[in-house]
Amino acid sequence: GARVEARSRETGAVREATTDAAGAYRILGLSPGPYDLTARAVGYRPARVVNVELLLGGSPRFDFALEGGAVELEPTIVTATAHGIDRIDASSVILEREIDGLPLNSRDVLSLASIAPGIRSFALKDGRAVPAAGAATVARFVNLYVDGVEWKNFATGALVGQPQAGSLLPQEAVREYRVLLNPYDAEYTRGASWVMSALTHQGGNRVEGSLFAYHQNRQLVARGRFQQGNPDYRRTQLGGNVRGPIVRGRLLYSLSYEGQLTDNVIDVVPGRPPYDPAIWNRYAGSFVAPTANELGMLRLTALAAAHTIDATWLTRYLTSTGNFGFEQNASVLSREAGTRATYRLHNVQLRDRYAGTAALNEITLSLLANDVDDAPVRRGVAIRYPGIQLGRPAFPSTSTGRQIGITDRILVPVRSFGGEHLVKAGVELLHVRGSGYAPLSRDGLFNFLTDTSTRPLWGQIGVGFLHPDSDEDARSPIDGWVVGGYLQDQWRPVPSLTLVLGVRYDAELNTLGQRQPAPWARDTALQRAVGDWYLNGGDRETDLDNVAPRAAIAWDVSGRGRTSLRAGYGVMYDRVPVAGAFSEKQSWAWRLYRINNPGTTDPDSLRRMVTNSGARVAPSITLLPDRMETPSTRQWSAGVSHRMTDRLIVSADYLDQHMRNLPVTVVANALNATGRRPLTTAYGDIIFWGSFGDAAYRALLTSLSYEGDVTRWSAAYTLGSAHSEFGALTTSDFVDSSLYRMQRSDGDERHRVVLSGLTRAPWGVELAAIAVAASPRPFFVIVGTDVNQNGSVTDDWPRGNRTWRRGGWEHWYRTIDVRVARAFPVAHGQMLVSLDAF
DSSP, X not given: OOEEEEEETTTOOEEEEEOOTTSOOOOOOOOSEEEEEEEEOTTBOOEEEEEEEXXXXXXXXXXXXXXBSOTTSOOEEOOOOOSSOOOOSSXXXXXXXXXXXXXXXXXXXXXXXXXXXXXXOOOOTTSOOOOEETTOSSSOSEEEEETTEEOBOTTTSSBTTOGGGSOSSOXXXXXXXXXXXXXXXXXXXXXXXXXXXXXXXXXXXXXXXXXXXEEEEGGGSOOOTTOOSOOOOEEEEEEEXXXXXXXXXXXXXXXXXXXXXXXXXEEEOOOOOTTOTTTTGGGOEEEEEEEEEEEEEEEEEEEETTEEEEEEXXXXXXXXXXXXXXXXXXXXXXXXXXXXXXXXXXXXXXXXXXXXXXXXXXXXXXXXEXXXXXXXXXXXXXXXOSSOEXXXXXXXXXXXXEEXXXXXXXXXXXXXXXXXEEEEEEEEEEEEEEEEEOOTTTTOEEEXXXXXXXXXSEEEEEEESSOTTSSGGGEEEXXXXXXXXXEEEEEEEETTEEEEEEEEEEEEESTTOTTOOOTTTTOHHHHHHHXXXXXXXXXXXXXXXXEEEEEEEEEESSSSSSEEEEEEEEEEEOOOOTHHHHHHHHHHHEEXXXXXXXXXXXXXXXXXXXHSTTOOOOEEEEEOOSOOOOOEEEEEEEEEEEESSSSEEEEEEEEEEEEEEEEEEEEESOOOTTSOOSSOSSSSOEEEEEEEEEEEEEEEEEEEEEEOSSOEEEEEEEEEEEEESSSSSSOOOBSSGGGOOOEEOTTOOOEEEEEEEEEEOGGGEEEEEEEXXXXXXXXXXXXXXXXXXXXXXXTOOGGGOSEEOOOSGGGSEEEEEEEEEEEEEETTEEEEEEEEEO
């Protein structure tokens, strides 16, 4: 019969619960943030726990012991901590003080995932990197939830907005950030490798905020070993945020803006052939690559009785010049082969959360718009020599995506059947629409055998089949649905034991052009060459058997929150990348033609060779099978956490992850050493998509963390092993499916140590640092010549090994980022002056 009250220190909102006959209570649906908890009962003095910080996804337990006495006396202030270390998976939480205080060169919140065990992340020289984890070798098969809404790109299976180009969220708009390597909660989906979850700030009853400005110039940045002179590097970061009430206790707002302008510097080091080493010197040097990134967030929160209504708008606009200076197709990309990119991202959410005494229901409407526009720095003909490439045949390339969805989640506590049950269920319906535009080789690509060749070895041209005088045929739309649902029971037969049993189902309908027959579906010559399985006659199947069971257990050994054991098993389905369907449909009408020894570098001449009735040129096409399986992961883990003191926790988890049905491609029908095409002479290269790629990851994840009043630090160590059947990307372009064999992947990083923390030193100085040391990862290697004479050099490996690894400490990846700051009081607040070194 005691009454327990939870009062938000930010909004003043109060939620209550009454204890049952056993003295147990539960308060559902509290937003993350600081709270004061008070327990009252007639004939007893109240007791209070002050400034309890509740985290996203947590379910902490707080106990009160009430003393007899007059009820009107001031509450007794008690010290209480959550009983048990209640997580059931290998997850890490990054708190607001770490988001605000740790040094971040690019202010990219996602890069903070690197302080969690099991995450591979690298600080590139321009300050941008996309974290990766698990069996996937690249930053794909990952999902990001922002306030519960997925930011998943349906085209490639990566995140929306091209996060490798710049941060997606304003740093000061994010309140909490969670990293989950193996989520057993059935609510999470489409993150076969790993999942992130970010929570934005809501407003409060007090007006508060900040303004910030950071600057770097060329004198503050060391030059690379190949850079000449003193390139004009600079970075300026400006922004601010403000939060407060519109109507105190009823209507609140939170507003954030961040602008970043960076002039990066990229080195171009062309090949130096021994017969003429200086031939490409005019393209060598250090070139400025500017990036401008603007980020914004507006969140309105209405509090009414048991309802909390949030309307949120998140936006990002980025322009960038770059994507050059590295080697592609055995040639170094000159600045003229770079791209100018424009990325637009908008997310609008409307959410109503009803938190009653008996159930919690949350319904969300969302719109996610993602536009990508990659244009070439120099339009026109692409020329590829062994030492340098001028122009880029793969661009322009644009894609648009619109995802409109509705999600309903319900949570119901039940005290029966031998304990306490927390039953939750959810349904999701998402309409996806988009289009791709990729006029590959529209302006022609010419390949030369040597750096001094005067005549191209071959030329490639893209020509529309239905509209040969334009590039309209290079567009392909997509229109489909994504549906999902889950049911889960979290059962506590006794307070110290938690059992989680859940099941999830996901399906994608008509996202791969299932009902659209290919124009060559009845081509008898192609049928004989590839079979009906790869010729879509409008009968392509949708993968509908994606049932994902999940189970986990957590045991508080002593019942006093000192030692916790956990284990779990689960299946996670991802998303079939729509990029394959885009490519297939574009090849229906936008066809690539390769002409050997064309005798010219004029694209119009190549186009006439194709369009003239007498020309016998075979187009290259892309084919998807009648059924693409959904990528999935089978994973299990076991772990232990021990609270050595009230402030010091040590944890260890073993994680085993097996990814299946990953999308891969096979480039068949390529010209072999005899100049013949093995399947059919009626077509050029035939790119087969399949879903037979496998990858595996095993790791021991350990961490030691300390949480003090002014100090928080952690040490994470990962011992890992990663293997895959493909190379650096899942689309490795091997010419035969038998070449996809399990070997060490470039994600096979054996050791990684990360130290991070922040503290307050004497004289008001604040110190923060992130230090990383990681052993060398394997890199992809080829012999460089077509040894097996199958028309490709990508499958000719030294001694059959696709990857090599350097040894020795000198090849380890090592970084240390440090912040030294001091606050000075000013009117209505403080000014923080900081110096960051990266």
